[in-house]
Amino acid sequence: MNLCTNKKKVLSFDEFLIEYRGEFTRSRHLQMMIELKNENKIIGTEFSYGLNSYDGYAFVTIFLEESYRKKGYAPEATISFIEFLFKNFSLHKIYMDVYEFNKLSFHTLEKRGAVIEGVLKEHHIYNGQRHNLYRFAIYRKDSEQIYQSIISACQKLKPPCVD
Numbered sequence: 001m002n003l004c005t006n007k008k009k010v011l012s013f014d015e016f017l018i019e020y021r022g023e024f025t026r027s028r029h030l031q032m033m034i035e036l037k038n039e040n041k042i043i044g045t046e047f048s049y050g051l052n053s054y055d056g057y058a059f060v061t062i063f064l065e066e067s068y069r070k071k072g073y074a075p076e077a078t079i080s081f082i083e084f085l086f087k088n089f090s091l092h093k094i095y096m097d098v099y100e101f102n103k104l105s106f107h108t109l110e111k112r113g114a115v116i117e118g119v120l121k122e123h124h125i126y127n128g129q130r131h132n133l134y135r136f137a138i139y140r141k142d143s144e145q146i147y148q149s150i151i152s153a154c155q156k157l158k159p160p161c162v163d
Contacts, residue, residue, distance in 0.1 A: 027049045027050060028047050028048070028049045029047070029051040030047060030048045031045060032046055032047070033045050034062075034073065034077045043064055043065050043073060044062065044063050044064035044065060044068065044073070044074075044077065045063055046060065046061065046062040046063070046077055047060070048060050048085055048094075049061070050095075051089075053089075053090070056091050056092035056093070057092060057095060057137075058089070058095070059095045059096070060078065060081060060082060060085070060094050060096055061096070061097070062077060062078050062081075064077075070104060074105070075108060075150045076151075078096075079147050079150055082094050082138060083143070086140050086143055092139065092140055093138060093139045094138050095135055095136065095137055096114070096136045096137075097134070097136075098133070098134050098136060099124055099126065099131050099133055100131050100133075100134065101126055101131050106134060108150065109136045110136075112149040113138075113142055113145060113149060114136040114137065114138050114146060115137045116134055116136055117135050117136070117137045118134075119134055119135070120132065120133040120135070
């Protein structure tokens with residue numbers, strides 16, 4: 001079994017557990033694996049972090065194995081996770097940070113109603129160049145509309161297939 005990590009590589013189960021335990025003691029709030037329903041195959045992970053219970057926000061990130069990207073799995077898994085967070089925690093909004101070179105995620109969030117709340121200029125080095133980081137927010141009050149918009153777009157790609 002291969003497991004994904006926020007360090008953008010695939011780990012063995014033992015390596016994953018070491019990272020998982022270390023990250024949770026620092027900042028992670030909740031983490032879930034992304035599994036293909038019909039194949040019992042882990043294809044990625046997503047987690048919330050930076051939970052602020054008083055002001056009602058958290059951050060969410062997702063990582064998929066490269067061969068499963070651009071197939072609609074990420075939006076479906078992200079919607080399920082965000083929906084779970086809104087149902088089970090008193091959150092006002094959820095943040096997602098997206099680098100400008102991640103055009104698919106950027107355009108999906110922007111086109112489907114997530115709000116850009118900030119830009120961190122030249123925040124990250126990728127392929128030897130500095131890139132901006134965009135902070136998107138999904139507000140609880142807008143979440144159902146955003147889910148429906150993303151689901152509608154994804155259904156054109158494939159039927160639901162992740163847990």
